[in-house]
Amino acid sequence: MRDFVIFGDSVCDMTTEMRKEYAIEYVAMNFSIDDVETVASLDWSIDEAKNHYNQMRAGKRVFTTQVPKTVYYDRFKEVLDQGKDVLYIACSSALSASINTARMVAEELLQAYPEASVCCVDSLISSFGQAYLLMQASIKRSQGWSVKETASFIEENRLKVNQCGTVESMEYLRRAGRVKASKAFFGNLFGVKPIIISDTKGQNYAYKKVKGTSNARVAIAEHIVEAADGVYDQLLISHADCEEDAKLLRDEILKRAPFKDVVFGYIGPIVGASVGPGTVIAFCFGKQVTIEGNE
Amino acid sequence: MKQRINGVELHHALTAGYSNLKKNMASVNDLNVFPVPDGDTGTNMVHTFGGGLESVDGNILHAGDYMKQLSYAILLSARGNSGVIFSQFFHGLARSFDGKESIAFDDWTDGFRCATEDAYRSILSPTEGTILTVIRETAEFLPNQQYDTFQEGMQAILEQMKASLAKTPDLLAVLKEAGVVDSGGAGLVHFFSGVHAFFCGVSIDEAEGLEQTGSTKAHVHHFGPDSDMEYGYCTEFILQLMHAKTDIAAFSRQEFIAPLQEMGDSIVVVVNDTIVKVHIHTFTPEKVLAYARQFGEFVTLKIENMSVQHSETREAVTKEKVKYAIVAVASGKGIVDYFYGIGATVVIDGGQTNNPSVEDFMDAFSRYDAEHIIVLPNNSNIIFTANQAAEMYDETDVRVIPTKSIVEGYSALSMMNLWCDTVEELIDDMSSGLSTVTTAYVTTATRNTTMNGVEVVQGNYIGLVDKEIVGCDTDRVQLAGQVIQKVMQEQEKEVIIAFYGANVSVGEAEAFCEQLREKYPLADVGFIEGKQEIYDYIISLE
Numbered sequence: 019m020r021d022f023v024i025f026g027d028s029v030c031d032m033t034t035e036m037r038k039e040y041a042i043e044y045v046a047m048n049f050s051i052d053d054v055e056t057v058a059s060l061d062w063s064i065d066e067a068k069n070h071y072n073q074m075r076a077g078k079r080v081f082t083t084q085v086p087k088t089v090y091y092d093r094f095k096e097v098l099d100q101g102k103d104v105l106y107i108a109c110s111s112a113l114s115a116s117i118n119t120a121r122m123v124a125e126e127l128l129q130a131y132p133e134a135s136v137c138c139v140d141s142l143i144s145s146f147g148q149a150y151l152l153m154q155a156s157i158k159r160s161q162g163w164s165v166k167e168t169a170s171f172i173e174e175n176r177l178k179v180n181q182c183g184t185v186e187s188m189e190y191l192r193r194a195g196r197v198k199a200s201k202a203f204f205g206n207l208f209g210v211k212p213i214i215i216s217d218t219k220g221q222n223y224a225y226k227k228v229k230g231t232s233n234a235r236v237a238i239a240e241h242i243v244e245a246a247d248g249v250y251d252q253l254l255i256s257h258a259d260c261e262e263d264a265k266l267l268r269d270e271i272l273k274r275a276p277f278k279d280v281v282f283g284y285i286g287p288i289v290g291a292s293v294g295p296g297t298v299i300a301f302c303f304g305k306q307v308t309i310e311g312n313e
Numbered sequence: 314m315k316q317r318i319n320g321v322e323l324h325h326a327l328t329a330g331y332s333n334l335k336k337n338m339a340s341v342n343d344l345n346v347f348p349v350p351d352g353d354t355g356t357n358m359v360h361t362f363g364g365g366l367e368s369v370d371g372n373i374l375h376a377g378d379y380m381k382q383l384s385y386a387i388l389l390s391a392r393g394n395s396g397v398i399f400s401q402f403f404h405g406l407a408r409s410f411d412g413k414e415s416i417a418f419d420d421w422t423d424g425f426r427c428a429t430e431d432a433y434r435s436i437l438s439p440t441e442g443t444i445l446t447v448i449r450e451t452a453e454f455l456p457n458q459q460y461d462t463f464q465e466g467m468q469a470i471l472e473q474m475k476a477s478l479a480k481t482p483d484l485l486a487v488l489k490e491a492g493v494v495d496s497g498g499a500g501l502v503h504f505f506s507g508v509h510a511f512f513c514g515v516s517i518d519e520a521e522g523l524e525q526t527g528s529t530k531a532h533v534h535h536f537g538p539d540s541d542m543e544y545g546y547c548t549e550f551i552l553q554l555m556h557a558k559t560d561i562a563a564f565s566r567q568e569f570i571a572p573l574q575e576m577g578d579s580i581v582v583v584v585n586d587t588i589v590k591v592h593i594h595t596f597t598p599e600k601v602l603a604y605a606r607q608f609g610e611f612v613t614l615k616i617e618n619m620s621v622q623h624s625e626t627r628e629a630v631t632k633e634k635v636k637y638a639i640v641a642v643a644s645g646k647g648i649v650d651y652f653y654g655i656g657a658t659v660v661i662d663g664g665q666t667n668n669p670s671v672e673d674f675m676d677a678f679s680r681y682d683a684e685h686i687i688v689l690p691n692n693s694n695i696i697f698t699a700n701q702a703a704e705m706y707d708e709t710d711v712r713v714i715p716t717k718s719i720v721e722g723y724s725a726l727s728m729m730n731l732w733c734d735t736v737e738e739l740i741d742d743m744s745s746g747l748s749t750v751t752t753a754y755v756t757t758a759t760r761n762t763t764m765n766g767v768e769v770v771q772g773n774y775i776g777l778v779d780k781e782i783v784g785c786d787t788d789r790v791q792l793a794g795q796v797i798q799k800v801m802q803e804q805e806k807e808v809i810i811a812f813y814g815a816n817v818s819v820g821e822a823e824a825f826c827e828q829l830r831e832k833y834p835l836a837d838v839g840f841i842e843g844k845q846e847i848y849d850y851i852i853s854l855e
Contacts, residue, residue: 208837209727209810226742227727227730229727229749229807230807230837
């Protein structure tokens with residue numbers, strides 16, 4: 019059976035160590051500030067991350083672009099040339115159209131490499147939710163699963179990854195067009211925190227609001243514990259330069275449910291651009307997501 | 314032989330009551346418990362009854378029919394708590410007089426009984442020491458009385474009412490503390506004093522200078538060269554019938570109306586001796602005027618373009634279909650705009666000194682084709698009016714969330730989620746913050762008093778938490794800070810929002826909020842340019 023390489027992208031927010039531990043590769047998107055384009059590297063340091071979010075706080079706008087076609091082509095071809103297959107677990111297609119480019123590249127490459135497999139799976143989630151699926155794929159690979167079996171497994175389980183978080187300001191999500199919610203929801207509201215989940219279509223959906231940060235923490239904790247459905251293996255929390263808030267959220271969740279393992283980390287520049295500094299998101303595996311966002 | 318009166322006499326008697334109420338409006342307004350510009354009871358009662366009187370035909374001979382028509386019109390124009398109670402009082406009378414061609418004084422016994430029932434029923438938690446007590450005690454007094462004439466009977470009613478009114482401070486501590494009697498009860502006494510005067514043959518001189526109910530000032534810029542003329546003209550005039558033009562004795566209201574029906578709708582024609590009062594909505598006012606002038610000459614004449622009135626309302630003129638329409642009451646341009654910005658469907662201009670009427674609410678309800686209407690009265694003086702309007706509006710489901718302040722209105726709007734599946738869910742969301750929100754105000758004291766241990770000096774700033782005075786100071790920013798501190802000491806709040814008024818500069822508000830952010834680093838502090846009158850700061854603490 020052919021070995022395969024697992025790819026994520028800049029949206030998965032996996033740190034250097036995490037990627038090393040699970041042998042995960044990634045294809046990079048780009049972002050630009052003041053017309054200076056930078057590769058969205060997941061190897062950024064904490065200082066770089068802080069600096070990035072401080073620029074956003076100061077009002078700098080961050081624009082993001084998809085993974086360039088040539089990047090997919092070169093990275094996938096390199097793997098196929100080694101006689102291996104490709105499993106690409108992409109960030110939610112509701113947030114980036116990158117996966118469409120990847121599928122086109124895959125079709126092209128398969129004509130030249132008819133014996134190979136290039137599987138592109140839409141994770142329908144982002145950040146550590148996507149990371150979770152990548153790590154699960156890696157575990158299956160180490161258990162001897164084929165690329166196709168692993169891809170099917172991820173497709174079957176992707177909607178069991180639950181997301182729940184809040185942002186400091188809805189402005190970033192609104193500007194980026196990355197959230198489903200009506201205009202009134204975005205109003206200039208003080209002290210109102212949106213509770214954002216990832217819905218069945220993989221879009222961020224502000225499904226309710228609560229008053230004040232501590233109420234938001236409680237609402238997220240309750241949602242996550244309910245979603246975990248009694249199995250408390252791994253809790254993943256990513257944040258956009260607000261570690262204290264993230265820790266308070268972790269404690270709020272752990273008060274309710276004894277998760278065995280907590281993964282903590284920064285939201286990378288791509289997700290960060292559309293959620294803004296001060297965002298905290300928790301993820302866990304559990305119940306199938308059934309909430310469908312609507313206007 | 315017992316004196317009996319018909320509908321026309323009843324009309325004149327009540328009109329005299331109204332004239333006396335109007336004459337004493339200012340003195341009723343002055344019976345203010347709080348040293349802040351409060352909901353003006355006198356103005357509200359005058360508008361409530363006056364609005365009804367305006368649209369009723371004074372020539373209905375049948376007393377029961379007259380009362381029915383009048384009470385419906387009064388229900389529509391009711392505004393303010395006292396206005397709503399006042400309107401329910403007449404609703405009760407009408408219920409009692411139903412079917413009676415003429416009434417004797419004895420009929421008022423049952424009239425007051427029904428009036429008491431309806432007045433109490435309109436209020437969720439009736440408070441004694443108010444107009445309610447005056448009505449009820451009069452109702453309890455009447456069954457033991459026998460009078461042949463209205464002059465004697467009304468004299469007795471008036472004396473009973475005065476005695477009840479004098480006791481209101483004993484029943485309601487806030488009245489005693491403020492050293493006043495209940496304003497609504499006082500209004501009722503002035504009204505019956507006028508009615509009594511009528512039966513004594515004394516005429517009442519109306520007070521001059523009563524402000525108009527609605528603004529007639531047209532904002533021409535809303536009606537431009539390309540606007541649609543969708544609504545025609547609201548045309549109103551008083552016509553003096555002239556012997557030179559028509560046979561006045563043979564003048565028939567029915568015959569006069571018939572051709573008008575071809576020219577427009579919403580027609581009201583009231584004939585009073587040789588005077589004809591006409592109200593009509595028409596696209597061709599010139600035809601209406603030419604027609605009317607065949608019978609006489611105009612005493613007064615008013616023509617308003619209703620499309621201008623409508624475009625002022627800033628809402629779509631064609632009825633948009635919506636699942637939920639949120640009707641909120643607010644005053645202050647900044648607050649009104651802000652409320653629209655965060656999702657209110659219709660904002661009715663109104664508030665503390667300008668309580669909207671039942672009709673204002675019903676107009677607002679009719680602007681959208683909504684499955685459910687949620688009303689945010691945002692003032693404790695407006696809740697009853699909103700409830701009454703909700704009850705009277707048959708077109709769709711109307712619910713009132715009894716928000717008592719702008720701040721509670723903000724809380725409800727901010728938690729609103731318009732894609733809720735059910736209206737119950739929506740109301741739950743909107744009400745979710747109401748139990749924890751505190752409203753604080755800073756305004757200027759209108760008189761000297763001591764309340765709640767605070768010495769209030771006229772002209773200085775006073776700080777209130779909900780309805781309680783907690784401080785008085787010459788520096789409003791310092792006072793606002795003290796008020797917030799007082800609230801925070803009792804209960805730690807996470808969100809502080811200051812709506813700053815028309816008298817406060819942006820710079821002052823910004824500096825104040827900066828102070829708050831430093832002092833309460835864990836709280837979310839925001840400020841909104843409310844541009845409201847009266848209150849320099851309205852502060853939300855959640």
